Amino acid sequence: MIELEKFQAIIEELAPAALADKYDPPHFWRKPGKKLQKIGVCVDPTVQNVRMAQQDGVDLLISHHPCFEQDEELFAGQEMGVFVLHSAWNKAPDGNTAVLARLLNLRETVQDGELLTGRVEVSLRDLLLSCQRLLNTPVMPYVGDLNAKVHHVLLISGPGFAPFYKEEWDKYIAGGCDTILSAELGRFALSYLSRHNIKMIDLGHSAMARPGMEHLAYTLQTRLKIFQCQVNFYPDLYAVNYQTASFYPGIEN
Structure with a gap:
C-alpha cells in the first residue's frame, strides 16, 4: 500500500507536470483515498476498462485520455479515483x-x-x-x-x-x-x-498510445513492488479517431 502523496511524487518524476500543455495538466478527475493498494492503467476510460477495474478493487485508475462528463454515472456509488496523464506522458x-x-x-x-x-x-x-x-x-x-x-x-x-x-x-x-x-x-x-x-x-489516436501506457504500467509495477501495491493494465480502447468527424457537422453525433 502506498500513500497518495508518495504516488504523486513518483508520477511527477516519470511525467513532470511542467511538460504538459498549459491547458492539459495531469489531474485527478476523481480523487481517491489517501492510500492505494491497487492501481489500474489504461489508454481510454472505456466502460469495459472501468468495470474491470471496479471488479478488481482498483483504488486509482490512471488513464491517458480524460473521462467525459457523462461518465460520472459509471462511478456512482464507487470510491475509485481517476488520474489523467495525457500530454505530460506523451512528452515525457x-x-x-x-x-x-x-x-x-x-x-x-x-x-x-x-x-x-x-x-x-x-x-x-x-x-x-x-x-x-x-x-x-x-x-x-x-x-x-x-x-x-x-x-x-x-x-x-x-x-x-x-x-x-x-x-x-x-x-x-x-x-x-x-x-x-x-x-x-x-x-x-x-x-x-x-x-x-x-x-x-x-x-x-488511441492505438498509438497503447505501448507507452503498457510501459507505464510495467514501470509502476517495478517501482511500487516494494509497497506491495498491485498494478494492472486494462487494454480496451476506442478504436476510432477523435477529431476527424468534427470537420463534418453532424457526424460526431
Missing part, C-alpha cells in the same frame, strides 16, 4: 512518443515534446506492416507508394495530422523528413502533405 522522456519510437527501431532520435524524429531504412510497406503488428491494428490508413523507401520519420503522438500542426510539418519537411506517423488523417493533411510527397501512416 520515457513516455508514449519515446516508447513507440523505440519499438519501431527508429535511430538517431530527437524528441521535442510530443514530436520526435528518427531515421530508418525500410520500405513504406515494411514500416506499415511493423506498425500494424506492433499496434495490433490490421487496417491502418496510409498514403504513398508502398515500394518507396522511408529514411527520415516524424512521429507525432495524438492528432498530428490535424491542420494546427501545419507549421511543425513545414519545419520538419524542410529538415528532410519524408514520412509522418500520427493520427487524425483528414482532407487537409492529405492534400497539403501529398503535394510535398510526404508518406503518411495513421496509427490511430
